[in-house]
Amino acid sequence: MPRARSAKSLRVAAGSPARDQILALMREQLRVIRAKEAGTRLWTDPEDLHKMRTAVRRLRAILGAVRDMFDAKWLDGLRSELDWLGTVLGGLRDLDVLREYLRSELTSLKPAAQAVGDGLFDLVDAQRARAQHRIVATLEGERYAKLLDRLEQAIRRPRVVSADLSLPIVAAGQFKKLRKAVKAMLKDPSSTDLHTVRIKVKRARYAAELAQPIVGRPAKRFVARTKKLQDILGEYQDAVVAEERLRALVAADRRSPAGLLADRLVKRQRARRQAAQLDFFEQWPKLERRGQKAWK
Numbered sequence: 001m002p003r004a005r006s007a008k009s010l011r012v013a014a015g016s017p018a019r020d021q022i023l024a025l026m027r028e029q030l031r032v033i034r035a036k037e038a039g040t041r042l043w044t045d046p047e048d049l050h051k052m053r054t055a056v057r058r059l060r061a062i063l064g065a066v067r068d069m070f071d072a073k074w075l076d077g078l079r080s081e082l083d084w085l086g087t088v089l090g091g092l093r094d095l096d097v098l099r100e101y102l103r104s105e106l107t108s109l110k111p112a113a114q115a116v117g118d119g120l121f122d123l124v125d126a127q128r129a130r131a132q133h134r135i136v137a138t139l140e141g142e143r144y145a146k147l148l149d150r151l152e153q154a155i156r157r158p159r160v161v162s163a164d165l166s167l168p169i170v171a172a173g174q175f176k177k178l179r180k181a182v183k184a185m186l187k188d189p190s191s192t193d194l195h196t197v198r199i200k201v202k203r204a205r206y207a208a209e210l211a212q213p214i215v216g217r218p219a220k221r222f223v224a225r226t227k228k229l230q231d232i233l234g235e236y237q238d239a240v241v242a243e244e245r246l247r248a249l250v251a252a253d254r255r256s257p258a259g260l261l262a263d264r265l266v267k268r269q270r271a272r273r274q275a276a277q278l279d280f281f282e283q284w285p286k287l288e289r290r291g292q293k294a295w296k
Contacts, residue, residue, distance in 0.1 A: 018165045021210055022066055023155050029055040029062075030151050040089070041139050043132050046096045053089040056082055058206055059151075065170050065207045071159035078154060081147045088138045092131035094241050099124050101242055105265060116257040123249045123258070167211040171219070172295035174200070174207040179291070182284060191240045194277065198233035201226055201287075208294065218294035225287045232283060236276035243269040 032055035039048025060082040067075050102124065106117040138144055178200040185193045205226035212219040243266050250259035 016160075016165070018066075018167050019069065019158070019160055021167060021213065022062065022069070023158060025062055025210060026059060026151070027155050029059045030148075030155065033151075034148075037139060041136055046093075046100075049089060049093055049096065049135075053086060053093055056086045056089065057202070060086065061203045061206045062210065065174055065203060065210070066165060066167075069160055069162055069165045071161050074154075074159045078150060081143075081150065085138070085144065085147060088135060092128060092135055094245065095124060095128045095131055097238050098242050098245050099128065101238070102265075105268070113261060116261045119258040120246075120249060120262065124245075127249075167207075168215055168219075168295065171204070171207040171211040171215075174204040175222075175291040175295050178204045179288065182288075189277070191236075191273070194233060194236055194280070195240070197280075198230070198237060201229050201233060204291070205230065215294060218290075222287070222290040222294040225283075225290045229280065229283055229287050232276050232279045236273055236280070239269040239272035239276065242272075 033052055036048040036052035036055070039045050040052050043049075060079050063070070063075055063079050063082075099121070102117065102120060106114050109117065178197070181197050181200050185197065189197075205223055208215075208219050208223050208226065212223065246262045246266050246269075250256065250262045253259050254263070
């Protein structure tokens with residue numbers, strides 16, 4: 001049975017620089033969630049939703065990267081609730097991205113095809129309306145209010161169990177996991193493989209941001225390079241989601257004009273995926289070199 005930690009050791013943990021850096025980043029993400037909640041609720045600007053969802057996911061990733069500092073049960077419960085909220089927000093975000101893509105693609109088509117495309121817009125907008133209603137219900141619900149309270153409490157009184165945490169070592173560990181995931185991929189990776197790598201790129205970036213005040217310029221350069229890889233893998237994932245959504249929109253009538261147009265657009269998603277995959281493998285060695293310099 002593990003020994004109870006002394007009051008002195010708990011005070012050391014509570015006042016460690018690593019703990020303060022982590023809580024400062026957590027506090028900033030909570031501020032973003034609160035600031036973007038109204039715009040997300042009212043559906044006034046898609047960027048409010050995007051930034052709110054990003055803050056939720058960043059919080060979850062940060063807590064996962066530094067899990068050894070905190071009580072495991074407490075931490076897992078908090079991350080589970082953040083995962084729930086991120087999933088709710090993600091449904092509408094995916095549809096917003098799809099709608100923006102359709103808008104840009106349909107402008108290049110002939111007027112008759114654009115008229116058919118209006119039907120696809122209507123289908124997307126109907127799904128967006130349902131997703132928005134779900135978000136409003138979520139943000140007005142008790143579960144969301146309790147999550148905000150838990151986050152406030154987590155920042156004020158975190159359940160720290162260990163002061164023995166080096167943020168550069170945490171960042172190095174996340175980079176190591178990323179390298180392992182990339183090396184495990186085949187020459188022709190699946191969308192699941194690339195999505196897994198995308199998640200690990202984000203985690204490596206967030207951990208590097210925690211360590212950046214300590215490591216300095218090498219970490220800053222590494223973070224900048226991860227952002228470029230995130231954009232590439234984000235384009236890939238957007239194409240995957242667009243293909244899935246387009247197929248689902250016309251599943252009941254694939255031979256209708258809207259169904260035929262959707263098939264044309266699905267083929268374009270495959271080209272987007274191939275281009276993004278090539279970009280990733282071209283850019284990955286640059287990120288790997290940055291990581292090796294930052295996390296010696």
